[in-house]
Amino acid sequence: MHMADALLSPTVGGALWAGTLGTIIYCARKLKEKMDEKMIPLMGVLGAFIFAGQMINFTIPGTGSSGHIGGGMLLAILLGPYAAFLVIASVLMVQALFFADGGLLALGANIWNLGIYPCFIAYPLIYRTIVRQKMSHRKITIATILSVVIGLQLGALSVVLETKMSGITELPFSTFLLLMQPIHLAIGLIEGFVTAGIVIYVKTLRPDIVDDLEGVKALSSGGSLKKVLVVMAVLAVITGGAFSWFASTHPDGLEWSIEKIYGKPEIPEKENPIKENLSKLQGKTALLPDYSLPSKGKEEANPSWPAVDPGTSLSGLIGGIMVLVLIVIFGIAVKYMRKYKEKT
Amino acid sequence: MSHHIVELKDVHFLYPDGMEALKGISFKIFHGESVGIAGANGAGKTTLLLNLSAHLIPTKGEISIGEVPLSKKTGQEVRKKVGFVFQRPDDQLFMPTVYEDVAFGPINLGLSQEKVDERVRDALEMVGCLQLSNRPPHRLSEGQKRAVTIATVMAMKPDILVMDEPASSLDPRSRRQLINLLKGFKHTKIIASHDLDLILDVCERCIIIQGGKIVADGLSEEILLNEKLLEENNLELPLSRQHSPSFLQS
Amino acid sequence: MEYFNIGYLDTLSYKDTFVHRLDPRIKILVSFIFILFVVSFPKYEIAGLMPFFIYPVFLLTAGDIPLRAIAKKVLFISPFALFIGIFNPLLDTDVILTPFGISVTGGWISFFSIIVKFILTVSTALLLIAVTSFLGICEGLERLKFPRLLVIQLLFLYRYLFVLLEEALRILRAREARSFGKRGKEIKTFIRLISILLMRTVERAERIYQAMLSRGFRGEIRVLKRHSLRPRDILFALLSVMIFYVLRNYDIVSFIGETLRRSFS
Numbered sequence: 082m083h084m085a086d087a088l089l090s091p092t093v094g095g096a097l098w099a100g101t102l103g104t105i106i107y108c109a110r111k112l113k114e115k116m117d118e119k120m121i122p123l124m125g126v127l128g129a130f131i132f133a134g135q136m137i138n139f140t141i142p143g144t145g146s147s148g149h150i151g152g153g154m155l156l157a158i159l160l161g162p163y164a165a166f167l168v169i170a171s172v173l174m175v176q177a178l179f180f181a182d183g184g185l186l187a188l189g190a191n192i193w194n195l196g197i198y199p200c201f202i203a204y205p206l207i208y209r210t211i212v213r214q215k216m217s218h219r220k221i222t223i224a225t226i227l228s229v230v231i232g233l234q235l236g237a238l239s240v241v242l243e244t245k246m247s248g249i250t251e252l253p254f255s256t257f258l259l260l261m262q263p264i265h266l267a268i269g270l271i272e273g274f275v276t277a278g279i280v281i282y283v284k285t286l287r288p289d290i291v292d293d294l295e296g297v298k299a300l301s302s303g304g305s306l307k308k309v310l311v312v313m314a315v316l317a318v319i320t321g322g323a324f325s326w327f328a329s330t331h332p333d334g335l336e337w338s339i340e341k342i343y344g345k346p347e348i349p350e351k352e353n354p355i356k357e358n359l360s361k362l363q364g365k366t367a368l369l370p371d372y373s374l375p376s377k378g379k380e381e382a383n384p385s386w387p388a389v390d391p392g393t394s395l396s397g398l399i400g401g402i403m404v405l406v407l408i409v410i411f412g413i414a415v416k417y418m419r420k421y422k423e424k425t
Numbered sequence: 426m427s428h429h430i431v432e433l434k435d436v437h438f439l440y441p442d443g444m445e446a447l448k449g450i451s452f453k454i455f456h457g458e459s460v461g462i463a464g465a466n467g468a469g470k471t472t473l474l475l476n477l478s479a480h481l482i483p484t485k486g487e488i489s490i491g492e493v494p495l496s497k498k499t500g501q502e503v504r505k506k507v508g509f510v511f512q513r514p515d516d517q518l519f520m521p522t523v524y525e526d527v528a529f530g531p532i533n534l535g536l537s538q539e540k541v542d543e544r545v546r547d548a549l550e551m552v553g554c555l556q557l558s559n560r561p562p563h564r565l566s567e568g569q570k571r572a573v574t575i576a577t578v579m580a581m582k583p584d585i586l587v588m589d590e591p592a593s594s595l596d597p598r599s600r601r602q603l604i605n606l607l608k609g610f611k612h613t614k615i616i617a618s619h620d621l622d623l624i625l626d627v628c629e630r631c632i633i634i635q636g637g638k639i640v641a642d643g644l645s646e647e648i649l650l651n652e653k654l655l656e657e658n659n660l661e662l663p664l665s666r667q668h669s670p671s672f673l674q675s
Numbered sequence: 676m677e678y679f680n681i682g683y684l685d686t687l688s689y690k691d692t693f694v695h696r697l698d699p700r701i702k703i704l705v706s707f708i709f710i711l712f713v714v715s716f717p718k719y720e721i722a723g724l725m726p727f728f729i730y731p732v733f734l735l736t737a738g739d740i741p742l743r744a745i746a747k748k749v750l751f752i753s754p755f756a757l758f759i760g761i762f763n764p765l766l767d768t769d770v771i772l773t774p775f776g777i778s779v780t781g782g783w784i785s786f787f788s789i790i791v792k793f794i795l796t797v798s799t800a801l802l803l804i805a806v807t808s809f810l811g812i813c814e815g816l817e818r819l820k821f822p823r824l825l826v827i828q829l830l831f832l833y834r835y836l837f838v839l840l841e842e843a844l845r846i847l848r849a850r851e852a853r854s855f856g857k858r859g860k861e862i863k864t865f866i867r868l869i870s871i872l873l874m875r876t877v878e879r880a881e882r883i884y885q886a887m888l889s890r891g892f893r894g895e896i897r898v899l900k901r902h903s904l905r906p907r908d909i910l911f912a913l914l915s916v917m918i919f920y921v922l923r924n925y926d927i928v929s930f931i932g933e934t935l936r937r938s939f940s
Contacts, residue, residue: 083755085755085793085796085797086710086714086792086793086797087760087793087796087797088756088759090714091714094711105821105822106822109823109824109825110822118892118893119884121828121831122831122883122884122887123877123880124828125827125828125831125832125835125880126831126835126839126876126877126879126880126883127876127880128828128832129831129832129834129836129838129839129876130839130873132832132836132840133836133839133840133843133872134869134872134873136840136843136844136847137843137847137869137872138865139865140861140862142862150869167825168828170825171825171828171829171832172832174829175809175829175832175833175836177800178800178803178812179684179685179804180680180681180748181749181752181797181798181800184710184796185706185707185710185800186707186710186711186714186796249785249789250759250762250763250789251762251763251765251767251782252759252762256762274862275865275866278870279866279870282867282870283870283873283874289441289442290877290878293877293881294877395936396928396929396933396936397721397722397723397928398722399935399936400725400927400929400931400932401721401722401932403931403932403935404725404728404927404928404931405728408726408728409732411732411733412733412735412736413736415732415733415736415737416736419693478889480885480889501891504889504891508889509889511882511885511889513882515835516879516883516886517883517886519831519834519835519883519887520830521830521833521834529890529892530890532897533890533893534891561810561834562834563836563837563838577890578890581890581891
């Protein structure tokens, strides 16, 4: 599922963009070092292929509804992690621009959610481990289904985390999780099955194509992925552990350190969203999983500017309508100005 | 007699899957000649062209282009002299705009910005597409794509022009324009095509290939009007020379 | 269907208006900053978001983009945000407002806030491509120092997008012609069709590579003309960001509202 701008906060969105950009730069650099020339047109058309492929739908057995492929894992299998990540990023960017799938801020999160897990976790740790030199059909099927399922589960989990940390939705963590994970489990099983089917079918019909692709993949920045992963995993554990310890035992300490780091916010936000969101998350993790906090306390309705409750006063209402009217007039004026300029 | 520019000596080509597409092809082409290559599907036309333009290396025999024998090493050099126009323009126009597609070759030749500019302008003018400079390729008509493809090759100033089915899927008008364009080129031309009328129009010499071997090599006027020869090789008379069907005759 | 959608926005992007001529870097940055401002509003804000419509409205009108096209697309993608957002009114039931005696819960307010934010952000993303052209965006990204390999990837994808969509369309039509009703959409058939498309795609990549080689390709691709920043681009950027800042930090809306109330009471 795609994240949407409206459900994100600037900090969560920004953080994910930073992560995505960092990964993109890393992948580009890795490929620049060592890449089969053929990769460039191959990556390009495979991106277009994923796009076009998503247009062809099939009926999901048992439900009657239609589905289409995602393609992330397929790309990882065909191109290797670095190239696949870039292709996934490019596909999502085109979708964000032409279909507004999610939005520009959420794009960073979407690339992360749909790219990192298949390319840098599922593919190297699961797929490659199971499928080594002998690519038997059974191995491919198991490896693919497992990889896709886990990749999607992690992606879905990320969506839930990102939404909760942004604090826009009221959905309690556990409920959201309960909604997302099973659905994505089902999607994962199907997509995994389909992806495996494709790999096997192509292998059967045109083994030369598969060999060719393996060759291109091998020539393009192989190796040393394990090292990166270990580092990433260790970092994740450390930060996660430190974070949760802090949150549960030193609530004030957390705020104190945030303020020290953050200082006076220059980005024009009257309230500190990190503080608010972290305290919410801290609240949730400290309590039992199926207990959802009262959804709104007085602290959450922080006034964003002096003396006015956000959007709740009559003046606000009248003013809002008036502003819209003014903007429409503005728009019409611009239109006529443009038409006039065109005539002359 | 002008010096020859392309020479094939007993060329064989075996594909990795075991199919022998060329079984001993030999001919010489002279500077400025226009040669059509005709044959049924699978006869080996495309393979021959790919060998001529150094995309494939013969498994046996030798090809020399302008006195330079073809090999893996000389491949790059040879490709500069041979402009290959592929069958599908979409595969050949891969840059964001027409200008950049035509400039791709000259840039790779290492020319300066001004020279590149000049080459691009001249090439586009030659094919009558200068006004399309800033268009992205997916916004061109088939005929325009063909013309631009030729420009991309012309910008490299090749000695020889090799074309694979240049007029396929063109509407009659674009086809006519293409034929006129080709007739105006003084380059050595080697054109593989099913369109026998085009070969008749553009090429004074014609080679028929069947099963990887040459079965005829001579003047187009003679070969392409030899009904028996054509039918033996799964071909037909060019449409413009076919008699009207008998049932129309009273 | 989506094929024609992309084609349409793509066509619009080649118009020639003031906004179309603005530097793509500027448009990307300003739009991104706009979105940051919009989503930085707290959960229960609606009125304060209203003035922000000025940016998409400006792009729309100055860029000669038909309102209908954008509105239709925004509507089309709303289900996800609606689906998540609808939980707010269900869960957040403390009443905040009682205008004219009707009690409105916080949940509904935050729901509408989501809707407004959604409309603002999504329409801006669509308008960005509508007034900039994909090539422009790629150039903008390159100037903004995005990795070249990514930019080249985007350009290639874009170049062959329509080609592949057409191939997919042909496959779809062939399937339609031979399956009456539900038969044909099974997974097995799907796998075959997609695999065929995949194989054709890989073969095409091979042909493109050959074409590149035949024109001297040795690993480097140089693309894209240079636009330089003109004073009007910088002015546009500064002005826009200033306006966003003011609108976000000063309660213009209530001020207007107050003024109107006072003048009528």
